[in-house]
Amino acid sequence: MGLLNIIRRMALREKQSIREISRRTGQARNTIAKYLNAGTIEPTFTVPERPSKLDPFSNKLAAWLKTKTGKSRKQRRTLKHLHAGLMALGFTGSYDRVAAFARAWRADRLREQQTTGRGVFVPLSFRPGEAFQFDWSEDYAVIGGDRTKLQVAHIKLSHSRASLVRAYLLQTHEMLFDAHWHGFRVFGGVPSRGITIIYKRLPGEKNIWRQLGIGCVNLSGLSLERSRSWP
Template sequence: MLRLQGLQAEGKGWREIARETGHSKNTVKKYLRDGHPVEAKRRPQRRTKLEPFIQQIEQWMSEGLFNCVAMKQRLEKMGYTGGVTQIKAFVHPHRPPRQVQAKRRYETKPGQQAQIDWGFCEEQDENGRTHKVAVFVMVLGYSRSIYVEFTRRCDIHSFLRCFIHALEHFSGVPKFGLTDHVKTVVIGRNDDGTPKWHPLFEDFVLTVGLTPKLCRVRVPQTKGKIERGVGFVKDNFWPGRRFTGMADLNRQALTWCQHRM
């Protein structure tokens, strides 16, 4: 009320006062002329497109999923029609702090290198007991295309089976395959210091025409793409994942990989 009088005292007319206060011209005129009180306008709060899915997002965050792009892809299947910006704005205050050190990026030419490694995810059975699930991951050095396959075991036979499936998925064989010092690849050192390859792995790479290479010991940066790839599976694909068995899980993983090629 006093504000309207103050604006009038400043020499402003009814139209200008109406524009500044949001009231209609007739309302302003009536108050200033007759002294009737004017109630402030209350704008109704808009219901955002994200609001119906807040509970689901909070559940994903409690399970460790904070990747907003992954959330958007899942929410779209549930009927969400908004953008990723709304999701980021909601998730950001809840995101755990992350310290990242700058590293020199090592690039390779197309078809030159693939990086391969095992990772482990955890699942709970119906009794609440936790079990580890092995995951084979291959990342192409140039395109960053990824192949993922889950297994109950990570022995040499599972490793080679996943390796073949990965080459089939990429429809080709890279020149080099960079791996960690795992027993499915190397079983020791020869007298001259060269790697002593696992015989089944050595036969395999000779057959497909791939040259194996080992990353430097205790220097994970030499295989940074696969380190990030395994982490990406754990942070993006795995949290909140529901599946009926290993076959169903790998069907979902393959669809996830194809979506990123």
């Protein structure tokens, strides 16, 4: 009952008075009050289940539709061909009924694909002091009246999300050493795992982590891991 929905929305969501609702809908105030005081939100109707002529052939039609999706456009049987095939098996219903079944079948299949294709989300969790994450970015600042490009190092604790950001003029090995040193100094210790967010190349270098990171790991015993986003 559309009018009931309109009245309840105007009163409950838009906070309009009964007088204003009556003016806008043309209904009497007593009628508006009756609708609002009624516990019924929508009238309910019992629709009896009626057997469809397609029910005995639904499994066969679903199998045909599944086979059809695996073929190229030229090889697919049209719905008219499927309707004719069902009629050869004894189906006496209309083509429209077959088309409606096909639409519903495709919609259900699409929902299943959208649900199963997302995979399982497993939230990451870290113990205190277990891991830190390191990344860097580029930004600009006005230094001495000149717009200067900066290399910004980001280091963050995975458990508490405490972070430190430091800006440098150049992206060098010394920048990485300095950023980590200051981060561990501020955090009060060195976590057992280091997660590097991205891998970048320095000018003239093959790979900064191949030359720098592996050596640091071997010396410190730190576990260095790769990642492409902040956990």
